[in-house]
Amino acid sequence: MTTATHHSSAKKPPLLTRALRRTMRGLPPARHDVAHEPGLVVPAADGSPLLTDHYFPLADGDFPTLLIRSPYGRGFPWAPMYGVLFAEQGFHVVLQSCRGTGGSGGEFALWQHEAADGLATVAWLREQPWFRGALGTLGASYLGYAQWALALEPPPELRAMVVHVGLHDLYGYFYSGGAFALENTLTSTMGLTSQHRGTRHLLRASLRLRRHLPAIGRTLPLGETYVPGLGGRVPFLEEVMAHPDREDAHWQGVDAGVAAERLTVPTSLITGWYDVGLDQTLQQYGRLRRAGCDAALLVGPWTHHSALQQGWPEVFAESLAWLRAHLCDDPSGLRGTRARVHVGGRQAWQDLPDWPPATTDRHWHLDGDGTLRTRPPEHPWAPVPFRYDPADPTPSVGGPVLSGKAGSQDNTALEARDDVLTFTTAPLTEPLDVLGPVRAELRVRTDTGHADVFARLCDVDPRGRSANICDGVLRLRPDDAADPAGSAPAAVTVAMSSTAHRFPAGHRMRLQVSGGAHPRFARHTGTGEPPATATRLRPAEVALQHPSRLVLPVADETTDETADETYARAAPER
Known part of the structure; x- marks a missing residue:
């Protein structure tokens, strides 16, 4: 059984998190009240402490576990959207800050540590009395990359993945078609270096980048002019700019999407037609289908951000149905087709047997x-x-x-x-x-x-x-x-x-x-x-x-x- 009495450090989720949860509309009613264990320390692959928050239902039962690994902190928006919402529906939710972010130890190194640290976290889960061996992963953007990294060597407990507007190939993100994706790279770098420090820090960093972006765009060299816009030098960004060739040894191992070529873990992929990760999501889906893996695809009329805002009721419903089907043996919420896409011009959803269709x-x-x-x-x-x-x-x-x-x-x-x-x-x-x-x-x-x-x-x-x-x-x-x-x-x-x-x-x-x-x-x-x-x-x-x-x-x-x-x-x- 799982009850609050088994968690001596448990408390209610933070007031702001609960307040933000109440602002979300169009979602199913909560099944359980939720408790929260903040700041748990999980040893990384090299022993670095990874700070982790645990959300769970205040009820008896053997609930499955969702793992979410984030370099953007463990607060907004992940705490209300992932931590509270999915715990309300009957899941343990483990929300962890990647190394070097959100108070976790070690140094953040773009993509290099996610596979090993994910496996180390699963090893820690096995030791927890509330873990029952049924594991799913969940997350958006770089949180999606962390899922693909874990899937390179999927632990036996991993039974479902849900990737929201996610990436698997960071080179392809930075160099679309061989051209350097300047604006998106600067914006995502700003998020990676500031969001884990809190909402106020993120807002200040966002305003600073917006103020400096015109000058960055018209002044050379970029390796110098970006610095005021991000408030200082960023080593991983300088490495990105210094290695524009995909064949450079710097990028060896960056494509975690190769995991999809042999994966057997049922995977739900969600993106938007104007999402920065659209092409990579469709590549992931194609790889999974060719591998014979159970996969589902949802593509809405969304951007990278609006999928988790205006599109959140549809995204949440799709995600919850997938996780219940594969972690709780309840397929009642699944749709009957593999793919569902929103058709612009018609402004209507269309169910398809696969993607791309005939x-x-x-x-x-x-x-x-x-x-x-x-x-x-x-x-x-x-x-x-x-x-x-x-x-x-x-x-x-x-x-x-x-x-x-x-x-x-x-x-x-x-x-x-x-x-x-x-x-x-x-x-x-x-x-x-x-x-x-x-x-x-x-x-x-x-x-x-x-x-x-x-x-x-x-x-x-x-x-x-x-x-x-x-x-x-x-x-x-x-x-x-x-x-x-x-x-x-x-x-x-x-x-x-x-x-x-x-x-x-x-x-x-x-x-x-x-x-x-x-x-x-x-x-x-x-x-x-x-x-x-x-x-x-x-x-x-x-x-x-x-x-x-x-x-x-x-x-x-x-x-x-x-x-x-x-x-x-x-x-x-x-």
Whole structure:
């Protein structure tokens, strides 16, 4: 039995945590009152003390345990959202600060210690009288990375994982398509260095970074100009900037997602179409499915942050159902299909037997007059050039970012710039459903060999408002981009992430092509110098050439009324 009398140090959760819990709406009623053991000391792999809070139901029973390992502290938002909420539903919740954060001993080293420290924590759990051998993991963002690290050598007690907007490959996060993700990297570094110190410290750090970000974006070298924005030097960030090549030995072992290739632990993955971790979540799902692992996927109309805010009722319900099914032998809350996605344009949820669903790749061909056509142009068109000037970099608008205006935004002003090319269809005569990964297959020529190619799919409504749907960036190298002295242009593919979106009749589809999205990505200096030490700026002349095309995965034809029924019938049993 588990009762409060077995925990001499137990107390009520902190007043602020209880107050924040009461502000959460749209959640199931609590099954139990909750008690809290704060500041327990768990020995890390090398003996460093890891501070840990334990939340548990005030009731008799053999309750399963959830492990959450966080570098962001053990307070807001994790205490009310994970600690109290899941303990209310009948789980022991073990919320731990990663080494070097939140009062834990040792030194925080990005990703290197998570696997060993996770296993050491499970060894400690085995010694606790309330631990009954049924373990699940839970957590968002870097807390998701900590789960994948533990799954590299999953302990036998691990029976379920739930990853919210999570990452498994930190190199891929810092260098999307080879371009340095400046804004998101600075924002997440600010969170890693300040949030574990408390909400006030986080607020001050956030305001400081916001104040300094414009200067960081326009001043070189980045290895020096970032320092005022973060209040001092950050060793792990300097290591990130000093090693831009994935093949560098510095990144050995960074991809914890390889665990999914052999995992047998049932895993629920939750993300949003504008989440910074969307691509990695979909990669995780694909790896799990190929390995034959039981996996579920939920993708909502969310950003990295809004999934845990506006989307929290859906995220919590999905997570609770998965954990009850696999830790409590109660599958009653599971849905009947593996995947559920929110379809933009329809503004509706759709259940699917798997992701990506059955689709047909359809091609829209770029023409030199700025149109997108379903048929290839009859004649090759003349190159369409633009000049990318890093002294006046093409700005970023919306998309999967951690700060500022994330998500779908109005791109009209951006598309009026001379350094942004657009290619647009005629108004659609009938709705078009795009479900899956989008890509642009382009022929590109540059005069320097150094450039970024940023491609974005937009939905243009009848009033002319252009809203971004998905996008991607690719950093060209001199070996990729031919010089203009008579040689053929480089054939490149820009992966533009995935989407589930309906383009309604009367709307137009638009492809943007430009040389960057700043400060979301650090501007390409045009010299090939490393991002930390580059000091010179060189404009690049870039031209698109024939033949180039946009490739969209279009859903098999089916009516709105029968689509969900069709997918539900096709869904395999779990």
